[in-house]
Amino acid sequence: MSFFRQSELQDLIKLVEKGERLDFEAGVRLLESKDLLALGYMANLVRERKNGNKAYFIVNRHINHTNVCVNLCRFCAYGVPGEDSRAFTLTLAEIEEKVRQAAAENISEVHIVGGLNPELNYDYYLQMLQSIKRILPHVCLQAFTAVEIDYFTRMTGYPLKRILTDLRAAGLDSLPGGGAEIFSTRVRNTICPQKISGGRWLEIHETAHGLGMRTNATILYGHVETTGERTAHMLQLRELQDKTRGFLAFIPLPFSPGNTQMEGCNGAGNTTGFEDLKMLAVSRILLDNFEHIKAFWIMLGLGLAQVSLHFGVDDLDGTVIEERIIHATGVRTGQAMPKKTLVNLIQKAGREAVERDTLYRALKSYPGA
Numbered sequence: 001m002s003f004f005r006q007s008e009l010q011d012l013i014k015l016v017e018k019g020e021r022l023d024f025e026a027g028v029r030l031l032e033s034k035d036l037l038a039l040g041y042m043a044n045l046v047r048e049r050k051n052g053n054k055a056y057f058i059v060n061r062h063i064n065h066t067n068v069c070v071n072l073c074r075f076c077a078y079g080v081p082g083e084d085s086r087a088f089t090l091t092l093a094e095i096e097e098k099v100r101q102a103a104a105e106n107i108s109e110v111h112i113v114g115g116l117n118p119e120l121n122y123d124y125y126l127q128m129l130q131s132i133k134r135i136l137p138h139v140c141l142q143a144f145t146a147v148e149i150d151y152f153t154r155m156t157g158y159p160l161k162r163i164l165t166d167l168r169a170a171g172l173d174s175l176p177g178g179g180a181e182i183f184s185t186r187v188r189n190t191i192c193p194q195k196i197s198g199g200r201w202l203e204i205h206e207t208a209h210g211l212g213m214r215t216n217a218t219i220l221y222g223h224v225e226t227t228g229e230r231t232a233h234m235l236q237l238r239e240l241q242d243k244t245r246g247f248l249a250f251i252p253l254p255f256s257p258g259n260t261q262m263e264g265c266n267g268a269g270n271t272t273g274f275e276d277l278k279m280l281a282v283s284r285i286l287l288d289n290f291e292h293i294k295a296f297w298i299m300l301g302l303g304l305a306q307v308s309l310h311f312g313v314d315d316l317d318g319t320v321i322e323e324r325i326i327h328a329t330g331v332r333t334g335q336a337m338p339k340k341t342l343v344n345l346i347q348k349a350g351r352e353a354v355e356r357d358t359l360y361r362a363l364k365s366y367p368g369a
């Protein structure tokens with residue numbers, strides 16, 4: 001603490017040391033501060049209180065089944081209209097083949113996210129889950145963002161609870177955190193006017209939690225949002241988490257503008273490493289009721305993801321194998337990450353690598369030298 005005697009954040013450091021919750025004004029101050037080491041100190045305190053020296057990763061396989069999407073969000077380079085020459089939709093047989101190939105890697109999770117494709121019917125989704133579970137009965141299926149779940153309700157006319165119950169009976173275990181972006185209506189009207197509201201996103205996760213399903217949450221930052229809107233987004237998540245305790249992890253996603261309608265727009269360039277570390281650290285400090293903060297290495301790059309293990313992060317996500325949504329923006333972080341590379345990165349950062357499943361149950365520990 002004496003090291004931070006001169007810090008403009010000294011009062012907030014004291015609160016975090018005492019384990020007290022920070023409010024909206026404090027959140028904005030943290031996000032606007034340039035005192036990265038003070039933020040790292042606070043975030044690391046919270047991180048080590050919750051997760052000790054452990055740093056998690058998962059052996060998983062991402063599947064993006066279609067890029068056809070009626071929403072065409074302005075920040076997304078992945079979604080295209082059905083008639084676009086880049087449009088693709090995987091058949092159930094193609095999805096099964098990908099799952100069979102991944103079985104050799106001993107995956108514990110299949111993570112599935114896609115566009116809102118009017119050519120697909122509800123049965124396609126139910127059969128997809130059932131056939132993956134037939135091939136790999138023990139994997140966890142983390143699939144379909146709240147945006148897709150809402151689309152299924154509109155596609156079928158069924159109520160939300162019925163959709164979630166059907167999908168769960170077909171094999172769905174958990175919802176990923178995508179589609180949250182920034183909850184503010186002002187921001188959504190600018191970056192994704194066709195997308196469900198922030199309120200609906202929260203309602204879908206609350207309903208899933210009520211049915212006993214655990215889910216993740218994200219924030220998409222570094223475009224047109226203000227620090228107040230980022231803070232309000234995190235505090236809305238914290239409030240829901242107080243109520244349900246259903247969230248597993250929070251994943252800050254830096255906006256990657258390449259090939260999107262927002263490329264070159266004022267104020268929407270690539271985020272910098274400094275800003276990314278700050279965002280991870282501040283989310284760790286503010287979200288005192290989330291057990292895990294995840295750095296998705298695909299977006300941050302391996303170097304920064306590794307450093308973030310000392311700035312609040314306790315999870316690097318996974319082996320992934322194939323990812324299309326972020327890669328559509330031209331990021332060059334690679335696709336598949338061997339397990340031994342993740343273990344090595346974690347150990348070289350002085351942390352204990354723990355291979356986990358979707359629910360953060362430890363499968364194997366790699367304590368290092």
Ligand code: V47
Pocket residue numbers: 075076077113145175176177178179180181216217218220251253254255256257258260296317325326329
């Ligand atoms: O919902 C789309 C985001 C999300 C861009 O739950 C973009 O464990 C940056 O949610 N720049 C999908 N981000 C990915 C996602 C995710 C990833 C890893 C783990 C988990 C988890 C969830 O990607 C979308 C959207 O928010 N996204 N376009 C872009 N240009």
Ligand code: SF4
Pocket residue numbers: 069070071072073076077078079114115116147192195
């Ligand atoms: Fe469609 Fe999702 Fe991309 Fe929006 S972010 S265009 S909903 S795939």
